[in-house]
Amino acid sequence: MVVKPFTVDLDKPLVFQVGHLGEAYNEWVHQPIVSKEGPRFFANDYLELLTRTAWWVIPLVWLPVASWLVSMSFRMGLTLAQVPLAVVGGIFIWTLLEYGLHRFPLHMKSTSYWHPMDGMRIVFPPAVTAILCVPFWNMSRLLSPPSVAPALFGGTLLGYVAYDVTHYYLHHGKPYKRLTQDLKKYHLNHHFRNHSKGFGITSSFWDNVFRTVPSTKTAEKMSNQ
Template identity: 40%
Template structure:
């Protein structure tokens, strides 16, 4: 139940909302005409369950793209947010929590408003608080058993997390998307060229072996993502390494400077996998397979960047992959491990399940 105490005035009219015995701060009341006028002046306001929200901070980080939100500015998004109606999907509890942080007031004569501010409150069960003004990498281990819940409570925003206090380390922890093809495609080209030039391997055979390598990459990608990156770490070193390798991405999914793998961090994985391939196959075949796997990896990282920042083309393959990956981040992180392809999710039954209970912490 919520009790409303209103003062006089229009936009200056305030409301006190009592939820669960706690009184929330006063917030103003707005007429719908006032909301429309503010939107016309360039503000990003929407209405939801009788509340008024300024979603400007979320416009650029919305997983479905800014364009999707633009058409709803000044409107009531209650039904669309719950997936009621053709073309809409039900949003997660994480999305509800993020929306709650953007509450600025209430609609005059609007629907009763029960949950917005309480949804936006910080989780009080995490006793150690990470100081975001300092480098977080050397703090996360202190979370201990609370780390898994903390890291799977996604942050709103696109600004990079501060990893290190040292500015040089901080600089090298960030990677632009174009660095990946710039570094790894020449290596892939050199490997397959060496196989063709220094052996009797034909170009056609080399390309066939490379295709096998690209297919092999999809299984490597799935295995690493599911069984390594989504293992639950214990101990300070394991927690710190997990955060560096993948946890940071789940904590702030729209941090565009940490969406792709830094080459320095990827190098040990590439060397290890390349060594295993060379141990299992003849040298010239191994070079071609490694080349294809590297191209597959580049497609993985570029595809991953697109899934977060590319336009959502509904009804297309990429649109379906984007929807599936957003479900992985914001609804259930125990599904949708494939980035390049959903093949292995099909094989092992880890596709998103309709109406499944969320495993993402709120």
């Protein structure tokens, strides 16, 4: 008896369907979902609401938090020259976190219930981000002096905001400048041609360091489309 492969029904909540895909999940999750309103994750309206976040919520919530953290370091004794250095250090740390999170947890192979990809849910809900912030805040406190830790972590949050807003724009915006056009081609190449390369979103710096830059031939194909 031939068993037909499981097909996801986009008119029904996705989360408890994708586990039935088995080995086919990793191929399905990198396919674009064409839907006017975006498919539901959960049947429960309250759970569904928690999965949807407008892009502008990210800077609205986190920029004031980052500013408060930076001001805290200043109040704790950092000079006007030292504060920017700590912030830049935090942004640099974020670029590595961005690469690592995108390369490993967000590309974890799964044959069970995991997160389906949906273009309407590009940015992280603030509640999820707040939970993820806890270990990184503790790490900042552990690895830096008390007066430096807030500005360092504030810089990390600024890097995160830049990442989430950029990620949304690359999926839903229409870049008209060369830099943003190149970023979009680089990222879409990662999603739809070679998702084992090109993990950087805001830059390809760590892709160059860890040799995960897509081949030139693949990039040329994307640029000609």
